[in-house]
Amino acid sequence: MEKAVAGLRGRVTFDALLRGYTSFKIGGPADVLVEPADIDDVCRLLAQASATKLPLFVIGGTNLLIRDGGIRGIVVSLSKLRTIREEAGAVLYAEGGVGMPTLIGYAIRRSLAGLEWAAGIPGTVAGCVVMNAGTRLGEMKDSVKAVQIVSPKGAFIHCPAESIDFRYRRATLPPGVVVGVWLQLRAGVRSDIGQIVKDYLHYRRNTQPLTLPSAGCVFKNPLNDSAGRLVETWLDRMLG
Numbered sequence: 001m002e003k004a005v006a007g008l009r010g011r012v013t014f015d016a017l018l019r020g021y022t023s024f025k026i027g028g029p030a031d032v033l034v035e036p037a038d039i040d041d042v043c044r045l046l047a048q049a050s051a052t053k054l055p056l057f058v059i060g061g062t063n064l065l066i067r068d069g070g071i072r073g074i075v076v077s078l079s080k081l082r083t084i085r086e087e088a089g090a091v092l093y094a095e096g097g098v099g100m101p102t103l104i105g106y107a108i109r110r111s112l113a114g115l116e117w118a119a120g121i122p123g124t125v126a127g128c129v130v131m132n133a134g135t136r137l138g139e140m141k142d143s144v145k146a147v148q149i150v151s152p153k154g155a156f157i158h159c160p161a162e163s164i165d166f167r168y169r170r171a172t173l174p175p176g177v178v179v180g181v182w183l184q185l186r187a188g189v190r191s192d193i194g195q196i197v198k199d200y201l202h203y204r205r206n207t208q209p210l211t212l213p214s215a216g217c218v219f220k221n222p223l224n225d226s227a228g229r230l231v232e233t234w235l236d237r238m239l240g
């Protein structure tokens with residue numbers, strides 16, 4: 001285990017309790033939790049981990065149920081990969097650990113429209129690509145231009161959106177850690193974008209128990225219907 005994490009510049013914690021890293025606020029220990037200092041640190045970690053053949057699992061923490069027994073091997077959190085920059089043509093680049101709420105705030109300040117649908121989703125941008133996170137207003141595949149991955153051997157892979165198979169709440173990507181995402185947005189009016197986000201957050205606050213530990217939705221929506229509506233209809237029938 002020590003060999004896999006030798007020389008890393010980020011934070012390395014042995015027997016790290018994961019409950020503080022999940023929105024469910026539960027989860028036992030990781031043998032070792034690594035928070036790489038930057039993308040180069042991720043490359044080094046993956047190369048060393050594959051040489052030692054230790055299993056490696058990446059967490060953002062908001063769509064995960066981690067058992068009390070925890071996770072064996074290496075758990076990686078990209079909590080320190082938080083760079084965001086605007087590139088030419090209304091493109092935003094975000095490192096994998098950037099939280100969606102932070103990214104939406106940045107897009108509003110830059111008057112960039114296209115991410116309003118994601119208001120209220122608490123995951124990292126990388127986790128949202130892997131899950132093809134979405135709401136009734138849109139989903140990640142609508143905005144992804146390209147994804148930067150570090151392969152299990154520690155090499156960079158550039159994946160244009162056209163090469164990614166986005167499905168309902170999942171995306172098929174090459175194995176590895178998503179360390180950066182390019183999003184194609186469009187120029188908008190700052191106050192309009194801010195208002196849409198505000199209204200949608202208001203709607204979510206009124207319809208979802210956001211202050212309680214959860215991982216958001218649990219059930220898959222059937223075609224042309226909502227799991228929430230079906231559960232509530234069933235509850236109404238059962239209760240009364």
Ligand SMILES: Cc1cc2nc3c(=O)[nH]c(=O)nc-3n(C[C@H](O)[C@H](O)[C@H](O)COP(=O)(O)OP(=O)(O)OC[C@H]3O[C@@H](n4cnc5c(N)ncnc54)[C@H](O)[C@@H]3O)c2cc1C
Binds near residue numbers: 215
């Ligand atoms: C209150 C609340 C509301 C929510 N609302 C929504 C919603 O409206 N729509 C929606 O789609 N989801 C929603 N979610 C669920 C969750 O936020 C999304 O699924 C999000 O995409 C998960 O991102 P994460 O970074 O937390 O990833 P995690 O949940 O930690 O991981 C999900 C999967 O992605 C993998 N993964 C994570 N990061 C990486 C990486 N860097 N590289 C490779 N693999 C990685 C993990 O190994 C795991 O398999 C909600 C959750 C909460 C708590």
